[in-house]
Every structure is written in structure tokens, then in C-alpha cells.
Amino acid sequence: MKASKLAYKPVGFALGAVSGMIAGAAFKQAWKLIEGEGDAPDALDQHRPWRQILLAAAVQGAIFSVVKAAVERSGAQATRHVTDTWPA
Template identity: 65%
Template sequence: MKASKLAYKPVGLALGALSGMAAGALFKQSWKLLGHAPDTTDAPDATDEERTWREVVLAAVLQGAIFAGVKAVVDRGGATATRRLTGAWPG
């Protein structure tokens, strides 16, 4: 395993945790702005009998898109920063 990849492992784990928290907060705000669930900012569970199919699927799609987008931005930024510091791409 390359040294840059090994050095990036703990950084990647920390960035992954931070990106998950950021994505969760972004989703909650997005869900709230869309006017869903005024009493809570949590996404509906698929087994929540009180929620419609449309609401459950929309929440899942939005949440997945936000998480994937934030993860890509954070991973790419971390890899770019690692290359600047070490001169090697961590992949």
C-alpha cells in the first residue's frame, strides 16, 4: 500500500464522519424548507403508516442525493488536499 494512501486513511475516516453530519443537517433543513413534517425534521420511515408513498420515496431520494453529493465534495476535497501536501493522489 502506498504511503499516501495509508496516511489518508484516518483523514478519510474523519472526513467521512464530518460529511455524514453535514449531509444530515443539510437534509433536515431541506426537508423542513419543502414544508414536510412541520413537527419534525426527520425523514419518514418507510414503515410509517401515517406517511404517503410519495412522501416516503421523495424523502429517500432527496436524502440519498444530498448524502452522495456531500460525500463526493468532501472526498474530492480531501484527496486534492492530500495531493497538495504529499505530492501524490491517495487513490
């Protein structure tokens, strides 16, 4: 394993945690705009319709994927800027 990839591992873990927090906050705000409610439905919530549960899952997945990709890409670019090597 390349040294740059090994050195990036802890940075990647930290960025993963940060991206999860950002995505969670973004999803809460998006859900308020979509449904006007603070809490998104859980898949096991028997009082919510299928449409609402599947919509929440799709929106959450999209937001988490975009935020994760943006944060990881930014971290890789910052690593390249500091070390002059791409971490992957």
C-alpha cells in the same frame, strides 16, 4: 499498498464522519423546505404516504452522495497539496 493511500485512510474515515454530519444537517433543512416539517418520514411509518417516503429517500440519497463526493474530493486535493501525491 502505496504509503500515501495507507496514510490517507484515517483522514478518509474522519472525512466520512464529517460528511455524514454535514449531509444530515443539509437534509433536515432541505426537508423543512420541501414539506414544511422537521422530521422526514421513516420507511416504516404507517401514517405517511408512499410519495412522501420515497421523496424523502431520494432527496436524502442525493444530498448524501453530493456531500460525500465534495468532502472526499476536497480531502484528496488537500492531501495532494500537502504530500504532492494523490491518495488513491
